Amino acid sequence: MPGENLTRIEAAERRAIVDTHSYDVVLDLTTGDETFLSTTTVTFAATEGASTFIDAITASVDSIVLNGETLDVGAVNDGVRIQLPDLKAENELTVVSHPRYTNTGEGLHRFVDPVDGEVYLYTQFEVPDSRRMFAVFEQPDLKARFTFTVTTPQRWAVVSNSPVASVEENGDVKTTVFEETPVISSYITALIAGPYSSWASELTSSDGRTIPLGVYARASLAEYMDADYIFDKTREGFAFYEERFDVPYPFAKYDQLFVPEFNAGAMENAGAITFTETYVFRSKVTDAIKERRVVTILHELAHMWFGDLVTMKWWNDLWLNESFAEYASTLATAEATEWREAWTTFAAMEKSWAYRQDQLPSTHPIVATINDLEDVQVNFDGITYAKGASVLKQLVAWVGQDDFLAGVSQYFKKHAHSNTELRDLLVELEATSGRELGSWSKLWLETAGVNTLRPEIVTDADGTVTAFAVLQSAHPDYPTLRPHRLAIGLYNLRGGKLVRDGRLELDVDGERTEVPELVGKKRPDLVLINDDDLAYAKIRLDDDSLAVAIAHLADIESPLARSLVWGSVWDATRDAETPASDYVRLVLGNIGSETESTTLRTTLNQLVLSVHSYVAPEKRAEATVTAADALWQLASDAEPGSDAQFQFVKFFAALATTRAQLASVTGLRNGSIVLDGLTVDTDLAWELLTSLVAGGEASGAEIDAALAADNTATGAQAAAQARASIPTTAGKAAAWASVFDADDLPNTIVRMTGLGFQRARDVALLEPYVAKYFDALQSVWASRTYKIAEYLVEGMFPFPLANRELADATRAWLDANQEPAALRRLVTENLASVERALAAQERDSQG
Incomplete structure (x- = not known):
């Protein structure tokens, strides 16, 4: 390499x-x-x-x-x-x-x-x-x-x-x-x-041209391809972008091809978009995945203008492509399709990714320093995509959406078919908005790190606000304080619901911003800084608002406001301010009422991380059992056939450890236990089997039988994950050897093997691989292609150990290996994950 x-x-x-x-x-x-x-x-x-x-x-x-x-x-x-x-x-x-x-x-x-x-x-x-x-x-x-x-x-x-x-x-x-x-x-x-199967349609562009449309998938997946729906979303996206950008689609046709063993979600090849074929749904998927497919379709379509028609000069401006496409696709999804809560999804998934990435030692400015191709390979991250899009959303709130889109339109017209740098875009936005953006760019695009905002509220004996301020802080390593355009939401309990009675939009800057507009008003039950999620910043709730939020999170009417509260408490847990055990209780007590699929999915993933790695080791076994039991009860009580029921079952299977829990997994898989409305289809059956394998209740023979019944590419990937989950010394050794001792496995099998390898109820099984992992890193980086090397460096890191010994071994390798920079970045991020887990464990031990 x-x-x-x-x-x-x-x-x-x-x-x-x-x-x-x-x-x-x-x-x-x-x-x-x-x-x-x-x-x-x-x-x-x-x-x-x-x-x-x-x-x-x-x-x-x-x-x-x-x-x-x-x-x-x-x-x-x-x-x-x-x-x-x-x-x-x-x-x-x-x-x-x-x-x-x-x-x-x-x-x-x-x-x-x-x-x-x-x-x-x-x-x-x-x-x-x-x-x-x-x-x-x-x-x-x-x-x-x-x-x-x-x-x-x-x-x-x-x-x-x-x-x-x-x-x-x-x-x-x-x-x-x-x-x-x-x-x-x-x-x-x-x-x-x-021999791809194909479906054809067409649309009329804003300039009167007929644009042929095509959808393609493998013949063996053709029966699952919902091409008409893909065409519908494509037409909605075309109409939205051509009208908002005021520039006709710049190419002659538009094909969308769902291809096997794809590393990314999709790729914006001009007029010939490739997508991962996991977006061809052969089994039931969550509403979160359905929505994500729509966002991805519109993300790639936005690239036809931003990235393909106008392209960055060098990869340091990769964010110009990805951040814009991420922002534009969320806007289009929310305004042009049936997925009207797309900004809630953005807050739950994209911004949580951005905040996580921005707190790693490898964080970097949105406009990153890209010295070579290896630098850019590791730069397809939460800063380039999610933080950049979040900052664009903040910029839109500051300059106004109409002026922003007018500037973007001028940018497309002036630089069509050429290459640009950041300044070229800022010039057009300054012209349409009248704002000076050089200072904004330095603070937001050319510095790293995320700020934290929290309210300071003083009230008198009657509950009247006598002083209100928003406090801003920054990590000492990244001390920049930034201007934020944000809203403050004022929520009160009425009729069993927590509803917004007032909203104030303002500019926040510096360490302290006084908010005199709220002085003299009765203190609301809950004060939500950054309501409507305009700003890019971590937020904290004051103690009284936090207590109300925890008691009444399910009663907050706005899905976006709920997502912001979920995110705030999770972020405090990651920062070791809130004990992980408290977060687990919050989730289990409120998640049953959550209606937004992506918020469910994100929160349940955070629940799994908490019980496996953030809860104190002495509490972990009990927390895992408690969480799994609660999820099983939630699945049993959920509306039959609902997205929530489906997700509760999937995450129950991921956490099941006791004999009784694994017996329920077995019953679901063999049909002896039935939940009304739940169909155990091919992909869910694989998840249940992997749960049983990881729990020691199924073996290689059952994996072989399942693969014989599902002799497909997806079946092979699921089988690789299941085999790597075998909870024995021999099982983990076989998984390790399959990806390190040979270089003939395809990318998806390598990736799925890593997912299974890290699944270990008895984490001691992974202890022998600490030294092996670090001994292999340099040779892997030198001999494998970038993507395979990345899958091995990330997927085979024995993170489930999350102990001092692993942290020390990681630091020792970093001390001894100053090059290559891209490999060091991946290892540094692994270390940061372990250190954060250790801090959370220590906080949880304190109660």
Whole structure:
């Protein structure tokens, strides 16, 4: 992996020499199962007499011809870069090579469907992996026009960024030529090929063009593909964005392809979006997942303008892509679809992710320092996505949504098909809003850390407010205090409900902001700082409001207000201010009345983390049993067939440990116990089986039988997780060996093995892997692709131990290994998770 790196300095030096015009990429995908034939012809301008390099990760190279001269392959090619000497003012380069297919989700991924033996291909190029398919100047500011010509089996569907120009059939094979693309960056080019099932529709763009729409999925998943719903959400998104951006959709067609073994949620390839096929629902999923799919669809659609039409110059402005798409997709989901509580979902999931990331030692400004490709690989994080989107939401509250969108529209029009930096966007927003944004940018985008806001309320004997202030603090390592546009909600108990009787919107700045508007008013039952979630800040409730919130959380009418209260108490638990046992009691006492699926999902995940890692060790066994019993009762009492019932069952299975609890899991799985409205379908049956395996009530034989009955890609992934959950010395050893002793497992199996490995009721099973883990890190980083290395570094870290010994071993490795920086970042984040757990355990021990 280190030999494949590219530094920002190298990219800037190359951009100073090279200006790309076009790529003509000819691929033959019928030459074998390991490699394919790639012929790339690039035209580009250059500084005459200069030398540079082009990127090409290949198994072998047949020939390199530069301006009619055949270069010595052995002299100029190292399998990663091809050196280009003595350039002319205008150049033509042709490279004939044999790149490898991958099974890591990077480059051109090859998957064989276990159901029918069919081969499916797709590309994933962000950040630096178009070079795994064709020779390319792999950096976002060397845009060009691309033409793809692809030879495949005759019956395959073949999709790229542009519509098909022609197809030539020759017996069992065909050659598909695609129309030339507009000027785009190489990382958003795409190729998807295989016997995909497809569905077609169309829409009319705001400029009158007919835009063909396509949805694709593997043949063995076709029966589960709800294409009409996907088309409906796509049309809603198109209408919303074209109207709000005042710029027509910038490409010729829009295909959405659900592909196997995908590492991310989706990828914004221009006109050819790829999605994880976990969004093809073969079994029941939570409403949270259904909503997330809609947000993801609209996130990728927003990228067609922000990211694809206008692209960042270098990866330090990656946030310009991701934060905007995250903000815009939530706005579109809330205003253009049936998921009207999307901002509640955003508060529950995205902002909790941002706050968590922003309190890690690896936190960084939204505009991050990106020195090389390894830096950006680890920068697809909660700062780039969730904090950036949260800060944009705060900016919108400050400048006004209409002025914000007007500025964005001008940005698209001025910089179409080009590359930009942060300042280019701020110029347009300043022009439309009249606000000076340089100071705002320095405070919000160029500094790290999250502030904490808390109310200070003084009342007289009659309960009348005599003084009210908002106090702001910052972590000493990141001492910046920022201006916040926020609302204060005033809630009172009426008719058994906690309802908002008043709302005050104001600007908060500095350590103390007086709020004279509230002086002289009767103190409300609950004061909620940052009501409506306008600001990006951790919030605390005053003692009286916290007591009311805990007693009446389920009575708060507003789902968003409930989410903010849930988040505030959880954040205090993570900060070791509130004992984890108290948080567990709060959840178990109130979660049964929660109506928002994502709030349920997020809170229940936090419950599991609390009982497994934050509750004091001496209380943990009892807390786990209590939580599991409570979830079983909640599942039994829930509305039949409801999302809440479904989630309570899933999390009960995750926590079940006693014989009685595991007997209930067994009964659900074999049908001897029935909950009205609950169907134990294929995926839920796997979760129940994994629970039984982790609890020692099922073995490898049951896993084998389940896989035989579900011989699919999803079944194989579930089986890998279940096997890695076997609670024996041999089981954990086998899981470890499967991913460390060989490098042939696909990305999804490696990831699921990590999930199972970390599932250990007896955490002592993981003690032998502390030393093994740290001994393996450097070799893993040097020998595996980035994504596989990341899955191993994160997934095989024995976090469930969460003890001093693990923390000490992690610190010792960091002290002894100063490089590589990206690997150190991942390990540092692992250490931070352990240290936070230890602090929470100590607080919980104090009661």
